[in-house]
Amino acid sequence: MDINSARLIYFSPTQTTRKIIETIAHGLLFAEIEHVDLTRPGTTVQKQAELHDGLAIIGAPVYGGRLPVEAVSRLRRLKGNGTPAVIVVVYGNRAFEDALLELRDLVLEAGFRPVAAGAFIGEHSYSTDATPIAAGRPDAEDMRTANEFGRMIRERMKNTRSLDGMSPLQVPGNSPYKEWAGLSGVSSVVQEALCARCERCASVCPTAAITVQDAVTTDEAVCIKCCACVKTCSVGARSMEDPRIRQAAERLSENFRERKEPEMYV
Numbered sequence: 053m054d055i056n057s058a059r060l061i062y063f064s065p066t067q068t069t070r071k072i073i074e075t076i077a078h079g080l081l082f083a084e085i086e087h088v089d090l091t092r093p094g095t096t097v098q099k100q101a102e103l104h105d106g107l108a109i110i111g112a113p114v115y116g117g118r119l120p121v122e123a124v125s126r127l128r129r130l131k132g133n134g135t136p137a138v139i140v141v142v143y144g145n146r147a148f149e150d151a152l153l154e155l156r157d158l159v160l161e162a163g164f165r166p167v168a169a170g171a172f173i174g175e176h177s178y179s180t181d182a183t184p185i186a187a188g189r190p191d192a193e194d195m196r197t198a199n200e201f202g203r204m205i206r207e208r209m210k211n212t213r214s215l216d217g218m219s220p221l222q223v224p225g226n227s228p229y230k231e232w233a234g235l236s237g238v239s240s241v242v243q244e245a246l247c248a249r250c251e252r253c254a255s256v257c258p259t260a261a262i263t264v265q266d267a268v269t270t271d272e273a274v275c276i277k278c279c280a281c282v283k284t285c286s287v288g289a290r291s292m293e294d295p296r297i298r299q300a301a302e303r304l305s306e307n308f309r310e311r312k313e314p315e316m317y318v
């Protein structure tokens with residue numbers, strides 16, 4: 053198949069998913085790469101009719117062994133029109149459980165043709181200096197693997213005459229998917245004395261939970277605990293202080309030290 057362009061479609065609050073699928077796209081050596089960033093609320097997906105021209109690389113992080121609810125609702129708006137798709141989940145060195153299967157099912161339902169899949173590792177959203185969890189991932193080795201994965205997909209697509217002859221992509225996971233509700237009544241907090249009112253936290257929040265006026269307010273009911281605001285704050289004014297999250301981070305830091313490696317399915 054002659055494919056020359058890639059469309060990167062992703063939900064990536066702390067940017068690790070974006071980094072990985074960008075690197076996969078570089079390995080494909082396509083001249084044209086377009087981004088459809090679904091992380092911010094209200095992103096509209098344009099030029100849907102043209103999606104059949106190239107390869108879609110669709111990525112999302114793992115939350116509780118599943119896809120984030122917001123990623124699911126935003127990805128559901130896409131129309132694949134038979135476009136071949138590489139699907140990628142990124143997780144914080146604990147486990148990806150049913151997330152890759154959920155993503156495969158979702159893109160199939162949207163009309164894409166999944167041709168390859170990967171589960172990569174990214175620094176855990178709750179990693180801190182005191183409780184490091186996959187700190188610094190993806191690192192140079194992960195990036196090499198992602199790039200090589202892109203090359204492998206390119207070769208495979210070159211040698212594929214038609215998607216119709218391809219066997220359906222198998223990925224690990226169970227259906228019905230595991231249940232995961234997340235924590236309610238929790239959000240990151242701001243130290244008003246440090247806050248510079250730069251509004252970067254509000255600008256990166258995937259659910260528009262933060263309002264910066266005289267005071268900075270965060271809507272706990274809307275916050276998805278992704279830590280985009282914590283990681284983007286240049287003065288360290290935002291943090292996740294809830295004891296349940298801090299204890300979870302301690303457990304993860306203690307129990308998941310052993311480095312996991314990316315897994316790829318073609």
Ligand SMILES: Cc1cc2nc3c(=O)[nH]c(=O)nc-3n(C[C@H](O)[C@H](O)[C@H](O)COP(=O)(O)O)c2cc1C
Nearest residue numbers: 065066067068069113116117144146147174176177
């Ligand atoms: C609410 C929440 C739940 C998470 N659940 C998992 C999980 O089940 N397994 C895991 O290994 N990592 C988990 N993580 C870590 C993320 O998958 C990881 O940090 C990922 O790299 C974030 O992707 P992003 O940088 O594209 O936002 C979770 C993170 C958050 C915020």
